[in-house]
Amino acid sequence: xxxxxxxxxxxxxxxxxxxxxxxxxxxxxxxxxxxxxxxxxxxxxxxxxxxxxxxxxxxxxxxxxxxxxxxxxxxxxxxxxxxxxxxxxxxxxxxxxxxxxxxxxxxxxxxxxxxxxxxxxxxxxxxxxxxxxxxxxxxxxxxxxxxxxxxxxxxxxxxxxxxxxxxxxxxxxxxxxxxxxxxxxxxxxxxxxxxxxxxxxxxxxxxxxxxxxxxxxxxxxxxxxxxxxxxxxxxxxxxxxxxxxxxxxxxxxxxxxxxxxxxxxxxxxxxxxxxxxxxxxxxxxxxxxxxxxxxxxxxxxxxxxxxxxxxxxxxxxxxxxxxxxxxxxxxxxxxxxxxxxxxxxxxxxxxxxxxxxxxxxxxxxxxxxxxxxxxxxxxxxxxxxxxxxxxxxxxxxxxxxxxxxxxxxxx
Amino acid sequence: xxxxxxxxxxxxxxxxxxxxxxxxxxxxxxxxxxxxxxxxxxxxxxxxxxxxxxxxxxxxxxxxxxxxxxxxxxxxxxxxxxxxxxxxxxxxxxxxxxxxxxxxxxxxxxxxxxxxxxxxxxxxxxxxxxxxxxxxxxxxxxxxxxxxxxxxxxxxxxxxxxxxxxxxxxxxxxxxxxxxxxxxxxxxxxxxxxxxxxxxxxxxxxxxxxxxxxxxxxxxxxxxxxxxxxxxxxxxxxxxxxxxxxxxxxxxxxxxxxxxxxxxxxxxxxxxxxxxxxxxxxxxxxxxxxxxxxxxxxxxxxxxxxxxxxxxxxxxxxxxxxxxxxxxxxxxxxxxxxx
Ligand code: SF4
Numbered sequence: 001x002x003x004x005x006x007x008x009x010x011x012x013x014x015x016x017x018x019x020x021x022x023x024x025x026x027x028x029x030x031x032x033x034x035x036x037x038x039x040x041x042x043x044x045x046x047x048x049x050x051x052x053x054x055x056x057x058x059x060x061x062x063x064x065x066x067x068x069x070x071x072x073x074x075x076x077x078x079x080x081x082x083x084x085x086x087x088x089x090x091x092x093x094x095x096x097x098x099x100x101x102x103x104x105x106x107x108x109x110x111x112x113x114x115x116x117x118x119x120x121x122x123x124x125x126x127x128x129x130x131x132x133x134x135x136x137x138x139x140x141x142x143x144x145x146x147x148x149x150x151x152x153x154x155x156x157x158x159x160x161x162x163x164x165x166x167x168x169x170x171x172x173x174x175x176x177x178x179x180x181x182x183x184x185x186x187x188x189x190x191x192x193x194x195x196x197x198x199x200x201x202x203x204x205x206x207x208x209x210x211x212x213x214x215x216x217x218x219x220x221x222x223x224x225x226x227x228x229x230x231x232x233x234x235x236x237x238x239x240x241x242x243x244x245x246x247x248x249x250x251x252x253x254x255x256x257x258x259x260x261x262x263x264x265x266x267x268x269x270x271x272x273x274x275x276x277x278x279x280x281x282x283x284x285x286x287x288x289x290x291x292x293x294x295x296x297x298x299x300x301x302x303x304x305x306x307x308x309x310x311x312x313x314x315x316x317x318x319x320x321x322x323x324x325x326x327x328x329x330x331x332x333x334x335x336x337x338x339x340x341x342x343x344x345x346x347x348x349x350x351x352x353x354x355x356x357x358x359x360x361x362x363x364x365x366x367x368x369x370x371x372x373x374x375x376x377x378x379x380x381x382x383x384x385x386x387x388x389x390x391x392x393x394x395x396x397x398x399x400x401x402x403x404x405x406x407x408x409x410x411x
Numbered sequence: 412x413x414x415x416x417x418x419x420x421x422x423x424x425x426x427x428x429x430x431x432x433x434x435x436x437x438x439x440x441x442x443x444x445x446x447x448x449x450x451x452x453x454x455x456x457x458x459x460x461x462x463x464x465x466x467x468x469x470x471x472x473x474x475x476x477x478x479x480x481x482x483x484x485x486x487x488x489x490x491x492x493x494x495x496x497x498x499x500x501x502x503x504x505x506x507x508x509x510x511x512x513x514x515x516x517x518x519x520x521x522x523x524x525x526x527x528x529x530x531x532x533x534x535x536x537x538x539x540x541x542x543x544x545x546x547x548x549x550x551x552x553x554x555x556x557x558x559x560x561x562x563x564x565x566x567x568x569x570x571x572x573x574x575x576x577x578x579x580x581x582x583x584x585x586x587x588x589x590x591x592x593x594x595x596x597x598x599x600x601x602x603x604x605x606x607x608x609x610x611x612x613x614x615x616x617x618x619x620x621x622x623x624x625x626x627x628x629x630x631x632x633x634x635x636x637x638x639x640x641x642x643x644x645x646x647x648x649x650x651x652x653x654x655x656x657x658x659x660x661x662x663x664x665x666x667x668x669x670x671x672x673x674x675x676x677x678x679x680x681x682x683x684x685x686x687x688x689x690x691x692x693x694x695x696x697x698x699x700x701x702x703x704x705x706x707x708x709x710x711x712x713x714x715x716x717x718x719x720x721x722x723x724x725x726x727x728x729x730x731x732x733x734x735x736x737x738x739x740x741x742x743x744x745x746x747x748x749x750x
Contacts, residue, residue, distance in 0.1 A: 104515075105673070108632055110632040162589075173629070173632070175574070267633075267636075331582070
């Protein structure tokens with residue numbers, strides 16, 4: 001699950017005129033609605049809806065009972081990656097957990113259910129969080145900087161990170177969180193309507209809503225909208241190739257470089273995640289890696305060094321690596337915020353191992369939020385928090401020395 | 412994976428006090444002459460009460476006989492001669508009482524609504540107002556499908572699922588577990604009576620009293636790896652559950668020895684029995700023995716041989732949990748037959 005929070009910091013904006021056209025059109029992070037209101041308003045606006053229709057949240061709210069009356073069957077679609085077993089059992093082949101699920105039961109992620117020997121996803125088009133975010137929030141730093149991503153999630157996750165900041169959507173069953181019906185074509189239409197070049201699957205864990213992700217990516221591509229995913233990479237190879245093969249860029253949360261941490265803090269395994277990263281790199285997808293630095297648990301020099309060496313040797317020095325600051329959440333409220341010097345130490349070690357693009361995340365205003373030319377050292381993309389304040393890369397190169405800067409820089 | 416409980420000092424003290432009170436109040440724990448036989452002093456009593464004539468001619472459970480079976484169970488468990496005396500040891504007038512049933516198996520294999528009705532009748536005779544009793548599980552529709560009469564208002568016994576009240580926003584944590592608890596538990600129950608069924612379980616080995624508490628939390632799907640161990644024990648350690656739990660009455664009118672937890676008629680049998688104890692670990696241990704005996708009769712391997720013996724019982728009984736006793740030698744098993 002993501003470190004990207006699905007709720008906007010200023011929730012008081014919700015239902016208080018936050019959808020007036022100018023503020024919404026400007027689409028900075030501070031003017032966005034809360035997840036439910038945004039989606040409801042957006043969906044209720046309908047094909048003929050205009051931004052001014054959406055300027056009246058109460059009008060939209062009056063339509064809300066329709067959304068709440070939606071039948072569960074709307075969201076229930078046969079799952080794509082599973083095996084039928086005798087006695088109406090199934091084995092899920094979507095993630096490495098390979099849940100063996102009896103009739104009328106659900107897998108670990110809580111969003112897939114065996115009904116009479118057929119496995120179903122319960123979250124197709126069942127969106128519980130939706131926002132228009134700067135793409136830097138994912139974070140993607142080398143993919144269309146300064147653009148907006150229509151970002152969405154369903155409930156559920158296939159791991160249980162003790163630090164999850166979105167646990168109230170990732171660690172719940174779909175029926176426990178308000179959601180709205182957002183079929184793929186509607187999502188693509190909204191992205192076009194709000195000038196988002198990308199749809200981002202994020203906040204919870206897109207692996208568990210893979211069927212929806214695949215269908216929405218197809219709908220988006222048909223409308224000229226790209227798809228990007230923020231994922232834990234804990235997925236089986238066949239599903240990875242089939243689903244993330246449809247993505248235009250992938251960000252993987254590599255939560256640690258130790259199996260024991262994955263077992264104890266994440267409730268997963270490291271090896272399949274590393275395998276996913278290598279596969280994605282080989283398929284030529286734009287890839288970025290985020291490492292959340294949790295004080296005392298995964299912040300040792302040896303671990304930083306091992307990680308940096310692995311990245312360099314397996315996917316290359318040009319893959320951006322973000323060291324993000326941890327904030328106490330969920331089951332790890334007893335730990336402090338990651339000290340900035342720890343993040344700087346991690347960056348120094350990764351830089352020394354020869355990685356070209358090492359960033360520090362969640363520390364607004366830190367110089368390591370910006371992109372520098374690895375050859376001449378000039379600043380190329382200047383960032384302040386989630387905002388791009390200067391973008392100097394031209395045709396994928398440094399304007400000072402002509403060095404090729406890997407990434408997808410322009411729509 | 413284990414994580415130390417994330418509790419402050421005040422909460423820790425509160426938990427200790429709650430546990431101490433629970434142990435002191437445990438009428439089911441007898442201080443017998445076992446010490447003389449080199450056995451530990453504390454034993455837990457489990458009653459197995461059977462009635463071969465429990466079902467009428469149409470094979471449905473007879474209400475009157477169920478009431479008699481319940482009375483016999485409670486009198487034997489609490490060593491009294493009248494049912495009202497027994498129930499007064501469990502509840503006090505003015506309390507709100509929750510019956511956590513298990514409605515997952517549908518009409519074929521959920522707790523018998525007749526048992527819940529019988530308990531409600533005796534609770535009212537012990538001075539509990541009808542409207543202060545709630546029969547509950549996770550989902551209202553599941554309760555209805557299992558044959559319970561849903562009631563959400565008025566002065567009658569209430570019956571509905573957590574879907575109607577939701578879960579607390581804050582996490583309750585203990586050991587490996589962090590969960591949101593049903594508001595029915597936290598806001599509608601001073602006292603919890605656990606009314607599980609007796610079933611085989613593909614992961615945990617068996618599902619009886621302790622695992623029935625998975626129905627009180629929002630994320631049970633997260634706690635099935637590793638044979639549900641240590642998760643089952645940790646869920647039962649949540650202070651909000653432990654401090655309310657007074658009694659477990661397992662509905663073994665129909666039970667399942669293989670293929671659980673889903674209802675498979677070909678693997679079910681009808682013991683026509685109730686199992687009761689104030690020690691849920693002892694009750695589960697006894698229920699496990701019943702299932703093993705039936706499996707042996709049917710020529711099936713023991714759960715141990717299938718590598719799914721209920722390991723969670725040892726964890727529940729260990730010094731970190733002390734939820735009860737899993738050593739059969741320290742369980743006083745009392746069998747009684749209405750016939
Ligand atoms: S996707 Fe869900 S059901 Fe499938 S193996 Fe993973 S956790 Fe289990």
